[in-house]
Every structure is written in structure tokens, then in C-alpha cells.
Amino acid sequence: MSKEILTREVLTNLSALQRFAFSLCQHKQEAEELVSETVVKAFENRTQLKSEEKIKQWLFRILNNLFISNYRKTKNRKAIDLPELSDQSFSLFEQVGMSSFTDGGTPEKSFISKITKERIYEAINELPEEFRTTIVLCDVNEFSYTEIAAITQVSIGTVRSRIARARNLLQKKLWQYAGELGITTKEKEKDHVCTCGKEEAKTVNTATV
């Protein structure tokens, strides 16, 4: 990998690397140091990378590995608070939909327009590390499941499950924010009501020979 190409790629991806570093460290100065170390390490090892296609993924993987070896041990990692099975059915859409909140549109769309970038940022940073980093890689930096699996060195199945849980937890955090905005449900509890008229899955034209 030439120095010129690597320089270009580092500068192109600098903001994304910083966001990822911050999602790992949760400390601005440490995140900046981690990015600097990543850049130094990438230049030291640039001959190892043959294909231009995977530079971005390679940079993120170096950053993740450096965090694990040099930074994570100094952190008091938050205990992983896995949502219970019943919690996974939480739906912000349903909660907001049951409120009387409106700002010209439907309660759901009105609420989305009220959420600020800062609030989303705060909510993501309150998630446990595994979920925080996965949602940043997927939804902010737009990596594919395969790329996230390579960067974080876990299986695609784990990535998939972390994304589902991260989004679910994020919705719960944002529902707390809704409470601060004075948005509350009108009814105490309401489950999603299937309106498609097909509560039970059924098969049509089953073809077996």
C-alpha cells in the first residue's frame, strides 16, 4: 500500500475513526490518542495490506485491536445489561403512537423530528460497549454486517443480535427522553395488535413431491 493512498484514506475516514474511537473510549482525549496510534500503526504496517478495497475496514480493525490491548483494561466496563426477552418487544413506535403528542403530523413523525442529534449521541453513549460500538459501525458509519464482524472479530450472528439489541435499547433510552418532553402514553399498557388479519402464519401452495 503506497503512502499516498494510505494518507488519502486516513484523511477521508478520519471523522468516522474518531466517532468509533469515542464510542469505545467515551473520552475525547483518549479517543484522539487512539486515532493517532491507529494512524501510526497503519503506516508502520502499510506493506501488509495489498488491496485498496479493504483499507477502511483494516483501519477500523487496527483501532479496535489497539483499544482492546491498550485502553480497555483501564476502563471500568459497564456491566452488560442484556435486555430480558420480554424487553425485546419494546417498540418506541407503539409507545409514541399511544401518546397524544403531535406537532403537525402523526405522533410518531412529530417525535422523530423533535429528537436532536445531541440526544441520540447521549443515548448511544449510554449503551453497553458491545452495543454502542456495533450501532456506531452499522448505523453511523454504514459498515455491512460482514465488515463489522471482521472489525470486531465476532460472528455475523453476533453482529446481527447486537444490532437488534442495540436498536432496542436505544429506543428505550429515547422513550425516557420522550418522558422529559412530557410525552406519555394515554393507556397504561397496549400490545401491538395484529391488523393484517393473519395472526397465525399459514402456508399456501405447499409444494411437495
Next chain:
Amino acid sequence: MKKKNKEVQYINCEQAVARFNDFMDNYLKGKTREELLKHFSECKDCMDRFEFEQLLKSKVHQLASSDDDEMKERIEKLIA
């Protein structure tokens, strides 16, 4: 010999919601994708909920639009 069943099945709301993430991230293919699209065509609630989740995802993606010029300068010096 059994022929593999590839016909699109009806799925209920719970099954549809369980496929939202894969669909949103372009990981849903073939029959499972067709089944979800069929469900959307029949269930407005699920379609609305999916659109909401997609809007939320795009809101999260907006975090990508911030640049730190100071850091950029620092890195440029580092690799000069």
C-alpha cells in the same frame, strides 16, 4: 424425493417485526424478503412501524456529519 418449498408464506406481525433489522440493512433476500413485502402490502401498522424505524436509523446516521478540523490538522502533521 422432496422438492424444496419455495412458495411465499403468510407471516404474522411478530414474524414481520423480527425481520425488520435484516431488511433495513439489506440482508433480507429471496423468499424471506418477499414474505415481508407481502406482509407490508397487507398490514399498514407494520409498514408504518418499519418506516418509523427507518427514520430513526437515518436520524442516527446524521451523527456522521460532524467534522473535527483540529484533529484533521493534527493527523496531517503526524503523517506528513
